Amino acid sequence: MKKLLSSLLWIISIYIIVIFSLSVATTQKGFYSFLIKTSFGTDSSFALAEVNWHPIYPSVIIEDLMIETNAQNVALKEVTIEFSIANLLNRNFISKLNISNLTIDNRTSDQESNILGLIDFLKNIEELNIKDLNVRFSETANYIRVDLNSFAINDGLSLLLTMRDDEGDELEIGLLPSSDSGSPFFKGFVKANKFTLDRNLLKNFCDKCESSIEIQTYISFNFFNNKALNLKGNLDFNLDKDIFGIKSFNSSFKLKDSNQVSVQVTSFINNDTRLKIPDFFLHLSKNEKKITIPDINLSKDEFPKFIIKNINNSLPFVMSGILKNSVINLENNEEILSSTLLNLGIKNESFDLEGLSGQFSLGKEKGRLILDSPSLGISSKKYLDRDLKLNNLKSLIELRISKENFEIFPSQFVGVLENQKLQGRVAFSSIPTSGIGNIDLRVKTNLISDKSAFALFPNTNYLSTTKSAIKDLIKCGSFEDTSIILRLPGDGIYIDNSGSFGLQAFGEDICLDINGYSITDVKTQLNINNFAVKGKLNKGEFLDSEVSAKYETYRGSSGLILDITGESEGPFNTLIRLFGENNFSADEVNGVHKTNFKFTTPLKKNIHLLDSKSSLEVVSEIEDGNLKAEGLGLNINNIFSSFNYNSSKGFDAGFISLKLNSIPLVFDLDSELSGNDYTFFSSNTSLRFRNLLPKKIRNKISGSSISSFKLAIPSLIKGRDIQETYIQISSNLSGTEINLPSPFYKETSEQIPFNLDYYPFFNSQFSKLQFRYGDAFRGKLHFLDRGVEGFVIAGKKKQTISIESDKLFLIGSIPRLDLSLLSFIDLSGEGRAPSIEIKNLKIKEMLVSDFLFSETIVNSKISDKYLALEIDNKNIEGKVYLPRLTTLDPLIDLEKVNFNFTETNDSSFFLDIYNNLNQKLEFNINSLVLNSHDYGNWAFKLEPSESSIIFENINGAYGKWGLTENSNGISRLSISKEGTGWKTNLESKIYSGSPEKGFLQFGIEPNFEMDTIYAETNLVWSSLPWKLNYKNFRGDLNLEIEGLLIENKGDLQTPNNLLRLVNIFNVTDSFEKVTNLDFRKLYKSGFSADSVKGKLNITPDLITINSPMIFRSGSSEFKWQGNIQRDKNGDLYTLDLGVVMTLPLREYLPAYALLLGGPLTAGVVYIAGKAFERNLDQLSSGSWSVQGTLNEPKTVFNGWFEESTN
Secondary structure, eight states: OHHHHHHHHHHHHHHHHHHHHHHHHTTOHHHHHHHHHHHHSSOEEEEEEEEEOOSSSOEEEEEEEEEEOSSEEEEEEEEEEEEOGGGTTTTOOEEEEEEEEEEEEESSSOOHHHHHHHHHHHTTOSEEEEEEEEEESSTTSOOEEEEEEEEEETTEEEEEEEEEOTTOOEEEEEEEEOSSTTOOEEEEEEEEEEEEEOHHHHTTTOTTOOSOEEEEEEEEEEEETTEEEEEEEEEEEEEEEEETTEEEEEEEEEEEETTTTEEEEEEEETTEEEEEEEEEEEEEOSSOEEEEEEEEETTTOHHHHHHHHHTTTTSSEEEEEEEEEEEEESSOSSOSEEEEEEEEEEEESSOEEEEEEEEEEEOSSEEEEEEEEEEEEEEOTTTOSSOEEEEEEEEEEEEEEOSSOEEEEEEEEEEEETTEEEEEEEEEEOOTTSSSOEEEEEEEEEEEEHHHHHHTSOOOTTTHHHHHHHHHHEEEEEEEEEEEEEEEETTSOOSSOOOEEEEEEEEEEEEEEETTEEEEEEEEEEEEETTEEEEEEEEEEETTEEEEEEEEEEEETTEEEEEEEEEEEEETHHHHHHHHTTSOOOSEEEEEEEEEEEEEEEOOSSOOTTOTTOEEEEEEEEEEEEEEEGGGTEEEEEEEEEEEEETTTEEEEEEEEEEETTEEEEEEEETTTOOSSEEEEEEEEEEOGGGGSOHHHHTTEEEOEEEEEEEEEEOOOTTSOOOOOEEEEEEOOTTEEEOOSTTSOBOTTOOOOEEEEEEEEETTTEEEEEEEETTTEEEEEEEETTEEEEEEEESSSOOOOOOOTTOEEEEEEEEEEEGGGGGGSOOSSSSOOOOEEEEEEEEEEEEETTEEEEEEEEEEEEOSSEEEEEEESSSEEEEEEEESSTTOOOEEEEEEEEEOOOTTHHHHHHHHHHHHOOSOEEEEESOEEETTEEOOEEEEEEEEOSSEEEEEEEEEEETTEEEEOOTTSOOEEEEEEETTEEEEEEEEEEEESSHHHHHHHTTOOOSEEOSEEEEEEEEEESSOGGGOOGGGOEEEEEEEEEEEEEEOOTTOOOOOHHHHHHHHTOHHHHHHHHHOOOGGGTOSSEEEEEEEEEEEEEOSSEEEEEEEEEEEETTEEEEEEEEEEEOTTSOEEEEEEEEEEEOOHHHHHHHHHHHHHOHHHHHHHHHHHHHTHHHHHHTOEEEEEEEEESSSEEEEEEEEEOOOOO
């Protein structure tokens, strides 16, 4: 216990000594000098104006305090300090502090720690009064004038801080504790009205702030146990100079979460509510101090757009898209900023990115971007040919950001470009001499198309030549195992930066285009190192031939050079297509070629094989070639050739050996004729021209003639125009007989100059032909896909004419033209008639079979459907329409035809048509005159077959007779071979409205009259139509006659069997023989019928009336049936006919009686008729038989029979 008491006494003694010593020290000047030097590190000057010692509550007044350091100056006019030594242990040993006229002048703005230390010291003073505190944070800033009063109330602190600007406007901060003693509650406020913060003052906190701020605010808050319960208010300020377009700021805020001390802030700028700042939350808890912004729409929100627009001149890019859940940490330097990116777009002068999505975080100097973009659009007018779309892009990108530079560490990425997976690495590094920096990109892919690969090929000055040339060469395909390395400046300026590009790939199914020539299915190894390209074409197909080559580029004296060395082997058709392009069509091409080549040229976009600065060498051999073009009648086989070519000298060696339609020809290079434009291969031989002509006329040509062949091909010397390949054939045709109709006929010994120049690929568009056949024909023709154009001149007279587009002209005069030439021309309609315009073609003599027409003029007109030939001479006038559509047939529409036939030429004319016509024809003839006799107008279709000619759809009128379709719609005349003769079949309807005049046309004076007659025929006779003889008729004949009257001519003395046959049906003679009545008194003019209908079947032996031939006259009816036998000459002879006559006697008897006995007899007969009416009706039908011969017919009455009228 004694020890404890002793210890306590010692402690108390020490405490008392310390307090006493401290109370004494507070009255000593050295004490304050020591404190100031300890705090500021320098000496000071001041004066103790008054010292009041007390062991517990000493006090002191200090005046004129001056402290000077390198960083700041402190000047104090007067300070009164009252101590409470007893509160030393709880740090409240200064009970009262009054300061007046204190000036703190900082030479630099970095004085944060000293000021905070001073505040921490002052807050433990029970009562503090500061008046006229002037603080300046730098030598250029204005002073802040502050008054501060604080004192303890009920264990709390009451504080009022007043700040004044240069205009005397105040900013006040007040704290007021609860009136209840010991309560942890207090409230406070901040208010200001037009308080101005000077721009120089702001520079201490914001280096780039060039504006003063006028503040207007009122903020109220409540705290409980140092926990905010309520915080709300508004803060507005105006700038005297806008910052990025911002002139004012208006905000309101409210505490949303007291536990997290989370404050929601709503604000806008420039007094415009449309320029609303996205709402954000200010979190001020002990654990974290941060700002969170839920949504920032950089595209739609007006504020971000306003800010981006106004800082565009300062930033190297502009942004769009959405930022979600953005966080600004106010204390954590490891992650100052973080945000979720949705479809973020970044645009600058070099690149545009659209669709960046992922997570972004930024620390003090480092950042991280985790990309997960479904679709990223990349565009660059400076570097890329077209926009790119990179799908499913994923990457982790590490960043370094500082005031001096911006850097992307090498970061891996994967994505899909146009359905092709890419992986690679991207990096970006700042360069002190560059405004942006360098982009480093490495891309790898297992498979990529040529278009996608070129899309990644950058547009840079040093690569432009290489890229342009390669793009012009490669037209399709894909690359395997592709690696791309790219380094280039972000701003595209290479002055202080370097760039490089590398590509390694294996090409598959590549298509190349060299000066319009395609090489397909190419397999190649490709290596590009900046401008240098090197590779190997392992395999490719060029016009069906296989090609392989090595290629490389290198820098020459005048730029980049491309060198290709290779070989090709394949079908002979390759060379045909190479020189003939698409204008030469062959049905069959065989043979092989072997070719070696070397090509050197400046590397550029459009590479030309014969560029003046290029060099091309070719050595080629052709073996066992065969070429067949049936359309041209050409068969060229056994082709062997060899040639050497150099683009500087042309062809310097070579030969061609072949058989042309079995004609052996050997062409040697003719060095005397050859020059810079053409190389000639010549051959002289005896030529059988029949082998060169179509099969249809080949048998009309015989013999052979010495002929000269020249094959002229372009010398292909670089720098010179390429000439047209042509073949020239010339001969006087002596020794050749041409047995074609005029004007082509030629005897064997006759000499006719013949020249032909054929340009198979003229202008690479069409074939061209120039020819001359003596004085008969000459012309120039162009053979195009759409048809033939040019002209043909007949005769030797000079003509002025030129070629017009899509027109073919025929002009001049022909001494003699034999139209049998048409048999050698295909008018089948399977092709189109040529679009030939004939202008006043004069034909002195035109031969049609055995008919000779003189002085014929032919012209033509062309429509979409027809080529119309207008023919005019004294015998024929009209038009011949040749179809231009395969659905149409030729049409012959003639106004007049005037022929004179003889026994001989009518048959020969028909035989010419029968043997040579192979085309359906339509005919319209308005006036047909044969041997000066008018045979009327006719229209029909002519349809030839192998064994017959058919005239279909015949309609015509000859005098009083006409021909038209029968009841089945048929009107047809067919002529066919029958053994050694001919057979004619007529199936039609013959009609006449004036039959008696019609019969007179044929020299028959009829014993009858008719109103009309219609006869449907299906008749056959064994001869040509115009040689018909009714004696050899056979077939069916349906008759319809109206208004028949058979005259009573007892003195008929005519051998005409037709009239005798008609007279048989005159019932007046037959009836009176049976009744002994003279019916001639009733039928004064003869027998008449209103109508006659019946059908006759005609055979070589009989004329049969199968169904009754019915004569109707009033109420009477006569039915004839039976046979008429024909004799061995075909004449009508024996009769075997029957007739049933139905006569209503009740109607006829009074008339009969009147004729026989006068009126009285007639009356008696009438009364008797009434009495026996029924019997008279029953006896009104009778039957007769007519037999005998046509010359002596015999009529037999068979009797009456009953035929009821009911």
